[in-house]
Amino acid sequence: MKLSDVLERVPDSLAAAWVDARTGELLESRCISADPHVSFGLEAMASILCSQERPHRTVLLSATHVFIAQRPSPESIQVLLVVCARAANLGFSISAVRTVATAVESA
Amino acid sequence: MSPAHDYGACRNARPLPEGESTVVAAKRVLERAEAGGSGALVLQRKDSSLVGAILVERGRVCWAVCNDCPRRLSDMLVEESSSLTHAQVSEVVAECRRTHAPLGETLLSRGLVTQEALHRALLHHTCVSLDHLMRAESSAWTWAPHTQHSYSPMLTFSATEVLVGMSQQLDPERSAKAAAVLRATSTPKLRALALQRAAGGRVPIAHLGCEQLELSALIVISRQADELLSVASIADLRMAVLEMDDLSFAAWGQDAVRYVLLCEGKLAFNRLLAHVVALNIS
Numbered sequence: 001m002k003l004s005d006v007l008e009r010v011p012d013s014l015a016a017a018w019v020d021a022r023t024g025e026l027l028e029s030r031c032i033s034a035d036p037h038v039s040f041g042l043e044a045m046a047s048i049l050c051s052q053e054r055p056h057r058t059v060l061l062s063a064t065h066v067f068i069a070q071r072p073s074p075e076s077i078q079v080l081l082v083v084c085a086r087a088a089n090l091g092f093s094i095s096a097v098r099t100v101a102t103a104v105e106s107a
Numbered sequence: 108m109s110p111a112h113d114y115g116a117c118r119n120a121r122p123l124p125e126g127e128s129t130v131v132a133a134k135r136v137l138e139r140a141e142a143g144g145s146g147a148l149v150l151q152r153k154d155s156s157l158v159g160a161i162l163v164e165r166g167r168v169c170w171a172v173c174n175d176c177p178r179r180l181s182d183m184l185v186e187e188s189s190s191l192t193h194a195q196v197s198e199v200v201a202e203c204r205r206t207h208a209p210l211g212e213t214l215l216s217r218g219l220v221t222q223e224a225l226h227r228a229l230l231h232h233t234c235v236s237l238d239h240l241m242r243a244e245s246s247a248w249t250w251a252p253h254t255q256h257s258y259s260p261m262l263t264f265s266a267t268e269v270l271v272g273m274s275q276q277l278d279p280e281r282s283a284k285a286a287a288v289l290r291a292t293s294t295p296k297l298r299a300l301a302l303q304r305a306a307g308g309r310v311p312i313a314h315l316g317c318e319q320l321e322l323s324a325l326i327v328i329s330r331q332a333d334e335l336l337s338v339a340s341i342a343d344l345r346m347a348v349l350e351m352d353d354l355s356f357a358a359w360g361q362d363a364v365r366y367v368l369l370c371e372g373k374l375a376f377n378r379l380l381a382h383v384v385a386l387n388i389s
Contacts, residue, residue: 037343044338044341045338047338048334048335048337048338051330051334053327053330053331053351055331055349055350055351056350057376058335058347058348059347059348059380060335060344060348061344061346061347061348062343062344062345063345064343090380090384091380091381094380
């Protein structure tokens with residue numbers, strides 16, 4: 001699935017990326033926001049994803065944005081990272097990221 | 108545990124490395140115990156004489172003793188239980204020496220103390236002894252495993268309880284402030300933890316419902332919270348929520364303290380996320 005499709009499917013999304021969870025390297029990214037917090041936040045979050053504990057899902061909340069990292073499966077090396085505007089339907093965005101990541105894994 | 112605390116003078120005390128608290132030192136020593144194992148962490152001087160020991164069963168601290176510590180468990184038991192006298196404690200101690208019965212269980216079975224008072228006194232004594240052990244001039248710690256289990260799990264303590272107890276004794280005001288934040292942000296279905304940065308690592312200073320939290324889990328949570336919030340200034344972050352195998356937790360920072368809410372079970376992540384969004388922490 002292309003990152004442009006991810007951005008279409010996830011409500012309020014502003015940026016998406018695939019990250020190598022072993023190194024924290026951004027493998028591919030797409031950003032449709034000019035807000036520097038989005039691009040800086042995307043890179044910063046990527047850098048902390050290579051932790052020992054390999055969390056399934058991580059959500060970072062700022063006043064204006066939500067940064068969502070979803071591992072498609074416990075064994076996945078790549079993690080899907082999506083930045084959304086912080087809106088009322090936060091849960092819907094998080095759920096959509098999970099659905100998209102799972103669909104990519106099973107494809 | 109009473110907030111006011113008297114350590115008493117520690118004989119042969121040595122200064123700790125600059126800035127290092129006895130709580131950080133105790134955390135390091137407790138890490139030497141075999142995970143989930145039973146045995147004693149023993150501290151000896153260079154001449155092989157015994158300074159003290161920490162007794163551990165199934166990964167939980169039963170008690171600690173330091174020969175340099177002037178505060179006695181019997182004093183603390185009498186302080187915690189208004190109806191108990193020194194004479195009664197001495198009589199039970201003498202009997203336990205004869206029969207090799209555990210002191211705590213014997214006091215309880217005779218109805219001389221309540222379980223709560225005994226728990227408080229044991230924890231207080233363990234924390235004071237640990238503080239003295241960490242300051243004692245000594246050679247090295249060794250781990251001596253054993254297979255006997257004689258302590259009731261109700262009267263043993265997780266590393267988290269012990270480290271929080273030590274923090275409370277060292278700085279009751281700071282711990283009380285952190286505990287107030289935890290009470291204001293947690294719910295009865297969540298567990299909560301406050302971690303303070305100290306030289307050599309973070310230490311727990313307050314908790315709600317974390318009596319069973321093992322040291323290994325405490326270290327993982329502390330490290331994860333630090334990693335997640337390390338980017339806080341870059342992205343103007345307020346809160347991190349994370350889902351691991353069987354545990355979800357939320358973390359945020361305030362006044363050099365990391366606050367953590369823990370939730371387990373089905374839909375833990377969703378419940379925790381809904382809770383922290385409603386908290387609207389700035």
